[in-house]
Amino acid sequence: MLQNNNREIVRKIAFRSMKQNRIRNGIVILAVILTTFMFTTIFTIGASLAEGMVVMLTRQQGTRSSIYLDHPTAVQVQQIEENRYLYAAGVQIQAGTAYTSGEENTAILLSYYDTTEFEKNYTPAVSDVQGSYPTQAGEVMLSRNALETMHVTSPKIGMEISLLADGETKLFTLSGWFTDYSNSQDGFQGFVSKAYADQLGLTAEKDGRLSISAKIGLQEKLSDSLDAEVQLQDGQDFDYTSDMLNETVSNRVLIAGLFGTIGLIIIFSGYLLIYNVMYISITKDIRFYGMLKTVGTTPKQIRKMVRLQAFSLSVVGIPVGMLLGTLASFVAVPYAMRMFGSGDDPMPLTMQFHPLIYVGTILFALFTIAVSCRKPSRLASRISPIEALKYQGQRPAKIKPKKGTDGGKLSKMAFRNVFREKKRAVLVFASLFLGTMAFLATNAFADSMKLENYVKYYLSDDYTIYVNSGSEADGTDAAQIRKNNRSAEEMLQKIQALEGITAVHTARCEDVTLSFDAALYQPIMENNGYGSSLEDLEKFFTESPENFATTVITISERDLKTYNQNAAVPVDVKAFLDGRQCILGSVSTAEQAEQMQGKTITMQDKYGSSSLSLEVGSCALNGDISKLHIGSYWSITGAPDFILVSETALEQLTDTPSINFIGIQYDDKAESRLNDQIRSITQMYPVVSHTEVRTEIIQEFQDSMFTIRLLSGGVSGILILIGVINFINVMLTGIFTRRTELAVMESVGMTQKQVRRMLMLEGIYYAGITLALILTLGSGILYLVGFMTEKTADYAVYRYPWGWLAILSSLIFAICILVPILVYRVAAKESITARLRHME
DSSP: OOOOOOHHHHHHHHHHHHHTOHHHHHHHHHHHHHHHHHHHHHHHHHHHHHHHHHHHHHHHHTSSOOEEEESOOHHHHHHHHTOTTEEEEEEEEEEEEEESSSSGGGEEEEEEEOHHIIIIIIGGGEEEEEEOOOOSTTEEEEEHHHHHHTTOSSOOTTOEEEEEETTEEEEEEEEEEEEEOOOOTTOEEEEEOHHHHHHTTOOHHHHEEEEEEEOTTOHHHHHHHHHHHOOOOTTOOEEEOOOGGGHHHHHHHHHHHHHHHHHHHHHHHHHHHHHHHHHHHHHHTHHHHHHHHHTTOOHHHHHHHHHHHHHHHHHHHHHHHHHHHHHHHHHHHHHHHHTTOOTTOOOOOOOOOOHHHHHHHHHHHHHHHHHHTHHHHHHHHHSOHHHHHHOOSSOOOOOOOOOOSSOOOHHHHHHHHHTTSHHHHHHHHHHHHHHHHHHHHHHHHHHHBOHHHHHHHHOOSSEEEEEOOOOGGGTOOHHHHHHHHHHHHHHHHHHHTSTTEEEEEEEEEEEEEEOOOTTTTHHHHHHHOTTOOHHHHHHHHHHOGGGOEEEEEEOOHHHHHHHHHHOSSOOOHHHHHTTSEEEEEEESSHHHHHHHTTOEEEEEETTSSOEEEEEEEEEEETTTTTTSOOOOOOOOTTSOSEEEEOHHHHHHHOSSOEEEEEEEEEOGGGHHHHHHHHHHHHTTOTTEEEEEEHHHHHHHHHHHHHHHHHHHHHHHHHHHHHHHHHHHHHHHHHHHHTHHHHHHHHHTTOOHHHHHHHHHHHHHHHHHHHHHHIIIIIHHHHHHHHHHHHHHOTTBOOOOOHHHHHHHHHHHHHHHHHHHHHHHHHHTTSOHHHHHGGGO
């Protein structure tokens, strides 16, 4: 048997058939555009967010490095550089401290970084790098914060910088500057050249340290490998710190899961629309495909025709959708990124363009189209010519004959017509339900975030300054801590002197060593052991009792009342304020908290010169202190996280505590001026870890809610549009394919008014059943969203979105009632006789 190559004629038939279905073509192209638009936007936001998380965590950490080795030898450097888990290893040499003035709070830490350290480990943690790294002995590169302490707001390459170093004034040439985001209580960051370090006689082996970074997610493997492979000298040891970039692995999984779920919703929504359009189009042209079969067209060729039409239309829809998605991303991405960063936070607002985004978009769109036209193409290829010629576009309703004197009821006829094509009806219900629920769920989430509760719980002060003077636990020596304390006190005095300040209150802290008692602190060790056994912890603290330490922090009477409102076991207010009781933190279970309740703990200050014994008035559970105003504190594995005391208690222990945070309240009329003045003061002090301005945070909160509404409203709005288009398409095609059936009913006495009423009832059934699904299944979903929202944010108050539901219900009912009437008006323009001829 000879093969007949008829590919060209199959293509011609497919394209000529397309020209006869312009309405269908427009709807399919619109569906592809909407689907591709959402894919492009969602994938771009996801990719930008994943990359932005890496940048943000790197900037917060201040470097890519998390492992350090002091006084590295050339052999050790070579061994480390050969490690397969290594990202980069660079040399740091501290070249002294300089000052911008005679005040010690204006310290600049001068460092030399080699090329690897500066470019691979440090540069990813900063932004706005201008100029170049110093190469001459008289050049310096400074952070913008350092320049601002010298009142240099418009730096220029080559300008002279005067610094006090080694007891004398030195003139440097500015080679560059940058914006950094990490906080060092010792001073601002500055860089000098290798020539400058050589002049001071500094070398890596004698004065430097090796800064080591792991590939993302591989710090633990790198640490184990370094311990096993690198030969250390006496007194040397690797200094391991927590690598925040390890969080990016879980963050990327979370982002991939979130946007993958959204992608599946988009695929399903696009499938509902494209499948429905193609299915209706095939059933409408089923006679055409039946006649093709009579002249020898094979099922394979018919399937090819259907797929060829669908993919030809996608050639138009996909590029347009990607273009619109890219343009929308310029607006959507910055909004999405701002949700995860605020004020001076280091989240970048840049959009990530990557070929994989567009490749993925095209593949997902083509997959959606392929899945959508699979069943319609099989229907067209499997139907026999005889069945095709008899096909009227609607399946006959299976009803039992009943006797009656009132004729057929329009409501029953309308209901049967809705479910005559069950699959088609289910698709319409699903698409309308999906879009409506997406809109209601996101707005229920946004409406639950009550600004007034957020302000009440977290923003009691107009301006809050968090201070970090350092601790011996994090490597800061006692002299530097005293120096930082003086700087913080000086800053406090300057703020208190500002005109318009109505109240200033502080929380203070002190590092303490606790008298170790294994039986007494067993619940704490069980909770804070992080995998270490009680036996190992007991042995460690028995041999090194100085390591059983924590931070004592004062809280105000206002915060104490807040704690009692939220804590499972409140503390005696009078005993606490009198300095007889404390709050110990923290444990995970009520049983552990109860075991610590009423016990007496003894602590010594960091110098060992005084001691204090307090009764545990309450042992905090995890989350009990979330609404308290507490700054930074450190903790040791197995030891208590913190001890909260009154100012009276802390005064019994030390007369030189560190400032933990400063809360400021001022006259609203002076808000703008004071915000600028306080900000200019805090920028001069490296001990300030971060600040919070109530008006700015309120604005950021409102912006975040607007962003959530904008992005989620856009996606859910498109999903609703897909559902509406599905309904319009079903009604449009359904009424036109039923023209003969409606003409027959009119010929036996049914009036056009009754036909319009029946079609209107069909629309009401579509809207009513959708609303019933929302009120039953949808309500369960909404209450789950509310439950999760209140668990996520303690200031959230869930309210059922009755208002939005009423608006959407009215809109859906209006569309479902008006569309059938308008379509029938167009279909009924022909006479009854003309419509009956379609049966021939």
